[in-house]
Amino acid sequence: MNLVWKIKQRSCNKIKKYKVENNNPISRDRIINDLVPKQFGKRGMIWTSILILICLIGAYAYYRQLTKGLVVTNMRDYVSWGIYISNFVFFVAISLVGSLITAILRLADVHWSTPLTRIAEIIAVSAIVFASLIIIVDMGRPERFMNLFLHGRLQSPIIWDVTVITTYFFISLFLLYLPLLPDLKILIAHRKPSVNKFHKLYVFLGSFWKGHKEQFRLNDKSINILCVMIIPVAFCIHTVTSWLFATTYRPGWDSTNFGAYFISGAFLVGAGAVVVAMYVFRRYYKLEKYITEFHFEKMGKIVVMLGLLYLYFNINEYLIPAFKMKKAEEEHLRELFSGSYSIMFWFAIFVGMLIPIFILITKKGRKPLPMFIAGIMVVVGAWFKRYLIVTPTLLHPFLPMQNVPESYKHYFPSWEEWAIAMGSLAGALLVITFFVRILPIIPIYETIIEQNEESQKDIAV
Amino acid sequence: MKKAKKTLRYNLLLVLVISIFLPTLVNAQAASNETAILKLHYFNINNNVQYLLLESSTKKNKVFTPQKNILYKVYLDTVSNSNLISSIKTNDAGKAKMFFPPYLKSHWDKSSTHMFIVMKGDEEVLTDYYITKARLEIDTTTIDEIKNITVKVSKEDNGKLFPVPDVEMKVGIQRLVGVLSGGDEETYTSDSSGVVTVPFTKINMPGDSLGNLILVAKIEDNETLGNITVEKKAKWGVPMVLSEDFFSKRELWSTRFRSPYWLLFMAYAIIIGVYSTLIYLIVQLVKTIKIGKQGPPPLV
Incomplete structure (x- = not known):
């Protein structure tokens, strides 16, 4: 009991210290002025233009793929899942952050995560949209997509994946929308319709929100239900994605550990993405009063914990097969450890996990800039990790590759594949950018309420 | 002594130079040589359907490459429009299959041996392919409860059939990907009367729903007779009724x-x-x- 009281006391002291550092509380009007979406400046326009350009190049490459067929890619009989599926797994992984920041921390009654919830949900929705799109891109005949539903077998993990992705998309969209309702009222009232470009959109989305007590009660109840529901669905989406691999008998995929391994990796990359977004938004929109060093400190600790967890699963995933060195696994593992994929493999381990852990384990490392660098490393490392999960295994089937053209034995994506993959990444960033332009990055209403509660508590103290 | 040493030194140098450059020269020569390969095969199925299969490829550096879309004209005995069997292009695998046109029947019946000529443009690229018309017959007998497959091979000469000895052939059961020998040997050779008798040892082989097996005798790439195949159904197998239970079960592999x-x-x-x-x-x-x-x- 004494220990619990001490921990609570330490936590309260830290929050007080953080408030003193940031001269809280902030007035209501100030919060609204700071947090309403702002028009892009020059840098914002350049950023958006670059993303649109990359998307257009990707669209052209996809047009070529549509007209000429999958032959424009370098995927052949053996590597039939190339960079597209790596990208898909990456997007699915990043989307898991919605459940971590919004749901898990909310249910655990952690209030410091309030400014990060919308960022996490925007990232989740954008990532899940592009995870779905990239699956269609990977199809040689996308016009037959509906056949998956018309003739799909429930026994196939692909059907499970399609179902769970669709479900997760709806839940994420809900979880983005419901907490937004009180903010929409503020946005509608904040500026005159003639000045407010998105006034009509705000009215369409949230004009019914009048701030009734009953509305708040219903909304809070719905958000709580969503938070409970999104956790198992989020676990399902990534477990099922891992089962797409694990149910296929291949070296490197034949593992009972894959579900947990994928989920831990997804939490890590999602948290890394939030850290990067936190830093960028904080800097660009001058949100130092809302996304403070305290938030970086907390997120840093979460990333370290998730990094260690993922490292643990990686050791399990590689050490045990390497200890046994079954003949079929041997070639695959040697390629990863010391062969043609070794640079990428050790890059993913060191840059994606070990170095960020070492950066963030120190207090100085949990400052915004080092955390931003560590976040970038986690995200980039995670992308290469997904590539390594997909491609090397496909190049090492159990039966030797015989009497096939030389090009079947190697895989390096064609320019069309690179353009489409990069276009999809840029597309996801573009969706995030548009959301940020339209919606408040930090929940306005919740911030006002929390500020009032804290100031009232301070008065009471 | 000095001169001998000098000569030895020159010889060693020469050997060294040759050993270094000879493989390169040989390889270069081999690399530059591309050999065109043209093969013609005659097929006779069940003494009823005859056709020719032409295979065109090139060989370079020990690698065979099929020649696609090459136009060939194939003639029977002489190069004339009346004796043209087919004017045909090779497919992606470098192969072209052609049947005998009806207007050549009288010419085909006139002689027992025929020559095939292949023209590529105005050039005769194959002229030495001769075929003697032959007949393969298959029958089944049971003596002392031992089942036998009897095959008789005979060739035509002046309108009459004569047995052909020493012809190698496969005799057995037609399975999905080839001929399973009906006896203990892989191949059999016809005796002086042109007959092969194979005691059938493959008992309890799965047949069709009535227990029918397809017995087959096959002569492959014989110099004078070409490729001849003859088949006969025999109720020597075990009736196989596919169990629908396997597919009707509710399992992960089901529909x-x-x-x-x-x-x-x-x-x-x-x-x-x-x-x-x-x-x-x-x-x-x-x-x-x-x-x-x-x-x-x-x-x-």
């Missing part, structure tokens, strides 16, 4: 209409659970909208 019940239950329970909750949330949202339509909340 989409036969998903296992446990999977259906699990999947639909999850889907119904999640989506009914989502519907409930939509209902809550509708309620929220309705409350909002009542106007702003009263001021306290």
Whole structure:
């Protein structure tokens, strides 16, 4: 009991210290002025233009793929899942952050995560949209997509994946929308319709929100239900994605550990993405009063914990097969450890996990800039990790590759594949950018309420 | 002594130079040489259907490459329009299959031996392919409860059939990817009367639903007779009735209409659970909208 009281006391002291550092509380009007979406400046326009350009190049490459067929890619009989599926797994992984920041921390009654919830949900929705799109891109005949539903077998993990992705998309969209309702009222009232470009959109989305007590009660109840529901669905989406691999008998995929391994990796990359977004938004929109060093400190600790967890699963995933060195696994593992994929493999381990852990384990490392660098490393490392999960295994089937053209034995994506993959990444960033332009990055209403509660508590103290 | 040493040194140098450059020269020569290969095969199926198969390829550096879309003209005995069997292009595999046109029947019947000429443009690229018309007969006998396959090979000469000795052939059962020998030997050779008798040792072989096996005798790439195949059905196998049970079971490998019940239950329970909750949330949202339509909340 004494220990619990001490921990609570330490936590309260830290929050007080953080408030003193940031001269809280902030007035209501100030919060609204700071947090309403702002028009892009020059840098914002350049950023958006670059993303649109990359998307257009990707669209052209996809047009070529549509007209000429999958032959424009370098995927052949053996590597039939190339960079597209790596990208898909990456997007699915990043989307898991919605459940971590919004749901898990909310249910655990952690209030410091309030400014990060919308960022996490925007990232989740954008990532899940592009995870779905990239699956269609990977199809040689996308016009037959509906056949998956018309003739799909429930026994196939692909059907499970399609179902769970669709479900997760709806839940994420809900979880983005419901907490937004009180903010929409503020946005509608904040500026005159003639000045407010998105006034009509705000009215369409949230004009019914009048701030009734009953509305708040219903909304809070719905958000709580969503938070409970999104956790198992989020676990399902990534477990099922891992089962797409694990149910296929291949070296490197034949593992009972894959579900947990994928989920831990997804939490890590999602948290890394939030850290990067936190830093960028904080800097660009001058949100130092809302996304403070305290938030970086907390997120840093979460990333370290998730990094260690993922490292643990990686050791399990590689050490045990390497200890046994079954003949079929041997070639695959040697390629990863010391062969043609070794640079990428050790890059993913060191840059994606070990170095960020070492950066963030120190207090100085949990400052915004080092955390931003560590976040970038986690995200980039995670992308290469997904590539390594997909491609090397496909190049090492159990039966030797015989009497096939030389090009079947190697895989390096064609320019069309690179353009489409990069276009999809840029597309996801573009969706995030548009959301940020339209919606408040930090929940306005919740911030006002929390500020009032804290100031009232301070008065009471 | 000095001169001898000098000569030895020159010889060693020469050997060294040759040993270094000779493989390169040989390889270069081999690399530059591309050999065109043209093969013609004559097939006779069940003494009824005759056709020719032409194979065109090139060989370079020990690698065979099929020649696609090459136009060849194939003639029977002489190069004339009346004796043209076919004017045909090779396919992607460098092969072209052609049947004998009806107008060549009288010419075909006139002689026992025929020559085939292949022309590529104006050049005769193959002229030495001769075929003697032959007949292969297959029959079954049972002597002392021992089943035998009897095959007789005979060739035509002046309109009459004469037995052909020393012809190698396969005799057995036609399976999915080849001929399974009916006896203990892989191949058999005809005796002086042109006959091969194979004691049938493959008992209890799965046949069709009535127990029929397809017995087959096959002469392959014989210099004078070409490729001849003859088949005969015999009720020597075990009737195989495919069990529908395997496919009608509700298992993970079954069709989409036969998903296992446990999977259906699990999947639909999850889907119904999640989506009914989502519907409930939509209902809550509708309620929220309705409350909002009542106007702003009263001021306290």
